[in-house]
Amino acid sequence: MSDGIVLRNGLVFDPANGINGEKMDLCISDGRIVEKEGAGAKSIDLKGRIVLPGGVDLHSHIVGSKMSLARAISPDYHRLDPVPRTKSTRSGVGYTVPSSYVIGYRYSSMGYTTVIEPAMQALKALACWEELSNLSNLNTGLMPMFGNSMLTFHYVRDDDLNGLAGYLAWVLRAVGGFGVKAVNPGGTYAWAHRRNIRTLDMEVPDWEITPREITRMLCKAVELLGLPHTLHLHPNNLGCVGNIETTLVQLEALRDIRGHAGRKQIVHLPHMSFESLGMVDNGSPVWNDVQSGGCQLAEYYNKNEHFTVDLGQITMGPAMTMTADGPFQFSLYKMTRGKWASSTVDVELPGGGGIVPYEYRPSSPANSVQWAIALEFALSIDDLWRCAISTDSPNGGPFSKYPLVISWLMSKKQREAWIRRLHPLVLERSIISELDREWDLYEVAITTRAAPARILGFSMKGHLGIGADADIAILDSKTEDTDLSKKPNRIIRLFERTYQTYLGGQKVAQKGKVLTTPYGHVSTIHPVLDESDWNRMEKELEPLMNSWYSHSFCNYSVPERYRLPFERKSILDATAISL
Amino acid sequence: MICCIYPREGFSISSKKTVKNVPCVFCGCLCDDIALEVENNRIVKNINGCSLSKSKFLNHLEDRLLGPAVRINGILVEVSLEKAVAHAAEALTSARRPLIYGLSSTENDTHQEAYYLAELLGGVVDNTSSVCHGTSMIGSQESGDPLGSLAEVRHRADLVVYWGSNPQFAHPRHISRYIRQPGEYMQNPKKDRKIWVFDVRSTATSRIADEFFQIEPGTDLEVISVIRALVRGHEMDIDRVGGLAIEDLAKISEAMKSVRYGVFFYGLGLTQSKGQHRNVDAAIRLIQDLNSFTKWVMIPMRGHFNVAGANETSTWQTGYPFAVDYSRGYPRYQPGEYSAVDLIRRRETDVLLNVAADPVAHFPRDALEHLKRIPIINLDPKRNVTSLIAEVNIPTAIAGIECDGAAVRMDGLPLYLRKIVEPPEGIIPDRDVLKLIIARLRMVTKR
């Protein structure tokens, strides 16, 4: 047992425990927050610096084949941001799609301690686990995708909810998954026929099922299993002007589904800015007619509690778009005429996702309106506990832009300064300039820590209560750092580099320098089914997989060897459900 | 049913067993349906494998390097592993511009050690793709990469193009496993799935194809560019290109636009012939254009079983797929400058660490001249041409036969490789040899 650390005189913001800027001491022992300091604990005087739980990012692309493909086609980007080796850290590259080690270092020096990869190809999970062994300083989790898998469709077509739940459970165990993701359900499958599915009731080719049926059944299966995180849904018709209507219809289509054990939320809507594109009255779905749908979504959000959201804020400058939404990516490529990479995945993503480097330009009318969407939403909603900050990194811009995003949310002055640089259409097509609200530190702590942890179902993260993981971010603030809204550059500086970052009780970064590079854990959910149900799944899946995939069923699972060093397995008792 | 053994540390090797669903560690198809019969720690039968696979697995004990050896006064002398490692570390630390090369016939963990070592040394690390599909990477860095996957090809493709590739010779089961097999939406592939071959000469593959288009050597770029122009609806004011009549090319482009699902497999005949990455770039742009009409994907016919893995591990660690230079303390990438053959040709390399390749057998003559003059540290299971002139030979276990690991199939699918038998006594995986070298290096230099 280690003697631990006491962080004295911190100004603590811990929304999950209702602590809003109180001077406090925090005791750490064995990687956890504890009640009393151990004898011989090392004492550190924080001199009133701001203390937050470690940052939790619930939607950021950090590993997997799409990252590799995006990196592989971008030497021009890497060259702009070389990262030299130091005594404690490995070298690499940064910019929009950093190399694996650099991702961990950059998050760590910003005070983030947990980041979830929201779009894993289950079939390629082995490569993700390998990659995680080259990504230190973070706790992570991997969300496999199910929205276009022929196996999902098989159970949906048979209207076999229990079979679908069994399939999800089997895959989560086999690949070490954390949650269930669906991207453009049915639409990316249709892309194998070079088509898309933009509305909820259009049939998926080959299958005679619709996105509505797929989405509802996936949602129900997640609730049936009782996974800690709800269905993570990238809806249909993404990136299309006017798609706020489709998004609302899709959310409405799930509203009646009952949450597991009485929980109110049953779906997470990631990167809302991409699916809240409004259209001017009597307009047509072209970029000239775009308007912000942020308020419209906020209005629905304020009235309906069944979903959670992350922002997917557009930052201006270079980005790398990467989604499992093949048709959307192709249409973006047709606009940019630059590079377009994509890759189909056997059985699970027949149409293939896509990757298109993209630069958001302040001079672009469409990009300027897009910029306002998430801000308009965030500044119009009542309940911040269902909302998390993200840029859908690297889609809206790399995660290293979070400090800038926070400055927009905290400072009207900052927004005004940016609006002056943007295309004037933003004033016409959004109400962003009329919004006076400014988030305070407590609200930032909710949306970057407490809320995302709660949305993910983590009880030990996103807060600083007794028993929580000692993942902590200390900002290098001074007592005169009040009235931050008037000092946007100061906000950026505070969130860019922490004074200190702790991961599992270990000091890992200080003033922007990574000191040590321990590995965090990878959270996985291990559903345990009744034995006969498990046997049913194995019996069904083996012949199906052997006939559909191009490799053997028994080579699907990620071997323990790759998982053991990092895996933090949560056993989920699902024996009560009967398949 | 348990249909395979999940290896764990120290799993027992009984005297007689059959191991099923083993990935074949020979070519980029990485067929994982191989069944091996093992008797007394020897593989005696390979079921399902092609002739290449059979010879790799059944002859794995032949031509082995027996033990670590160091050249003393011109003669290779057997030494302890420790001595060989110390000698290797010494040579590498005293080098001004060390090069680590190979990596595509071993598994991913080894790559990670190799990059770490290169970083510590401030050296260069390159994999064998710089002499095969590196040009494909450069093409994709220009334009992107509309990549397909093999089961989807089997389920859906009604037109299969092999360009500059002869799978019947180099990937013997490619056609029988993925192309001639029925798929979910392609019940009668013999009748409904067409195979076209574009090549400069008749090959074993062109002879079984539905159509063979023989083009003149060195004209791939012109032919692809003309097809692309025709696909885009441009008129051509020439009669022939690359030996093919414009009318025929017009028919080809029309057919490519009107299939349901096309796949473009390409090999060294495209990537290493005149035009190189420009050929691949043109092919990528053609496939991208075709996607405005119908579904098309492409897949490079990767040769060594894990060359795709070498590109991927390099990319996630350094940002770049091959030809990475660490001399400034961070990764830099410049094929033609940091690629192995070019460095050696310019006589920049002063020590070569070869891992699981045979550069002396495959590099051009002027590079060879220089290789003969510099110390080579050679990590490979087998005797090969490189081992003959190496200064240090350290024999290693064969990945996927004598040690486990991961590899990546030509379409990006990662697969777990098995340890089937114990390596010969005293022989350890190359990743472990690299770790020893790194440990020694850190001890000596305190890096």
Ligand code: SF4
């Ligand atoms: S085709 Fe290639 S991978 Fe398949 S068995 Fe033959 S050599 Fe091995």
Ligand SMILES: [Zn+2]
């Ligand atoms: Zn995303």
